[in-house]
Amino acid sequence: MKVVLIFDQGLAGAGGKSNPNVGLTAVKGGVGSALMLEPHFEKIGAQVAATLYCGNEYFLHNEEEVVTKMTAMIKKVKPDFVLCGPCFNYPDYSRMAAMISANILQNTEFKSCAMMSVENAETIEAYKDKTPILKMPKKGGTGLNDSFADLCEFMQCTVEGSGELEAVRNRVCY
């Protein structure tokens, strides 16, 4: 399974609040927090083909450009699945992830989801009908590993078109 990750600068390992204006960047393979996901991805035979990211403030100043170009890059890479997250409780990143995932699902044939904690209630409410949004703990909360296991189950069911997808979605998504 070929996966593309969409991160903000913090999860990409390009600095946190000290580097909020980093522009749109595409890197082959996984960077930063991809390492956290790797053991879980291995279990379902998923490999990170590329990581796309930008700074949270760059997104806030260029929302339309970020969503359009990220979607165009997905078309170019042609992954089996796009993971927009894990966003924890970062509000800007969560909004960016939900917007990009919704746009990918609406305008391309690729499969995608966002992943964030319940603290992003406004974003979840606004986008949960446009894209699957997976549950996860906030930064420092309990259950991170379990949420990654749920993510992998969801990814596998989605890519394989499993009959269990609806049940899994009801369990792991908002």
Place this chain on the structure above:
Amino acid sequence: MMQKLEKILMPIANVLSRNKILIAIRDGFLVTVPITIVGSIFLLIANFPLEGFLNMMTSIFGAGWDAYLGRVSAIAFDCVALLGVLSIGYCYSREKGLENRIGGAVVALVCFLIITPQKTVVELEGAAEAASFSGFQFTFLGTAGMFLAMITAILSVEIYAWAIKKKLIIRLPDGVPPMVMESFASLIPSAIAMTIFFAVGIIFDHTSFEYAHYFIYRVLQAPLVGLGKLSGFEVIYQFLSTLFWFFGINGPAVTNTIFSPIHKVLTVENYEAAQAGLEMTNIFTAGFSDFFCNFGGGGSTLGLVIIMAFLGKSNRMKTLGRLSLPAGIFGINEPLIFGLPIVLNPLMAVPFILTPVVNTIIGYLATVTGIMPITLGVQLPWTCPIVFSGFLVTGSVMGSVVQIVMLIVDVLIYYPFFKLLDKRYLEEESAAGGQEDELDNLSFDDLELD
């Protein structure tokens, strides 16, 4: 093994981090931290560890200038239980979902004062009879009353919330201003809580303990704080805090529910000892924990950030190290926790958990052997940079020297693990094996936009 460990730790973390009482106590003490820090600054100025500075102040403001500063530090330290009962009462009201949180906090404060001795007997030299006066003693409002403050805050708000839930309230007709409505609604719940604590006070008057303060101090506070004086106390705290972080759980948020009140008491006890001209004996104060166990955030990652910034060969290491260094100097390592990452990264688990433990042991040995003085009863902002913090929290240059030695040790512990990760990132960046494909030259500049 990691999965088994997580299965053990997760329920513990869930219980500790979701328990309303423990959350209220932890957050309540956090509310008092700014007050203690400001008080510490006044205390530090009055007792600055440079003779020349003190002489200069005396020449400008005259003898006794330091006594004025003591008015602020005395409130911050000698009234720590008073501040605690109010803030814990407020936080527990929040956890109980009460609308009138300040009402709950004030009831907690009043209940604490009801069971606090209000009369002081003083033996005067040469006088035939002991004199007595009405008023509260700092003795009962400071560290000696801290655990009683916690218990009183929780129980009084519990009673208050119960009465509100049972609708034991006075309802005023519509049209009455909300503040008046709220005030009257609190009347019966407050009366119930205050009457119960009035009775508790009388019951203790008729026991050998005399006051609830003495009972709680001897039965609960002294044994628990005694644990904080054991040599393994801080090691366990540091070990558990970083172990939780490795699994993505904010370690201190979990461990502080238990350890924070003990750290607070140990710190203020040192302050009180110094004020009384006695020897300070508590090694594991909040200052020791903040400034001699971790540099650059949890896992003492400042050493790692330095080698990433200056010795990293892969772009990822270099970039992240250089971007994280300024924040790292001030004790913040969030970009590293998720960006390197450290969370759920087995390679970094060993140094991340080991380094604070090694620092703690070095700090402990340096203190007991007299290489550096015991930490003072002051509390500085945890963002205070290394070297400055060591000097200010011990009042000695040796505090800074020990910190620098620890930082060098931290670098040595992290180095081999850093090299392994750096090598891996370098291989990924240089597309090892020559497997070049269309993904090697991804760029947002030459995209076709529909």
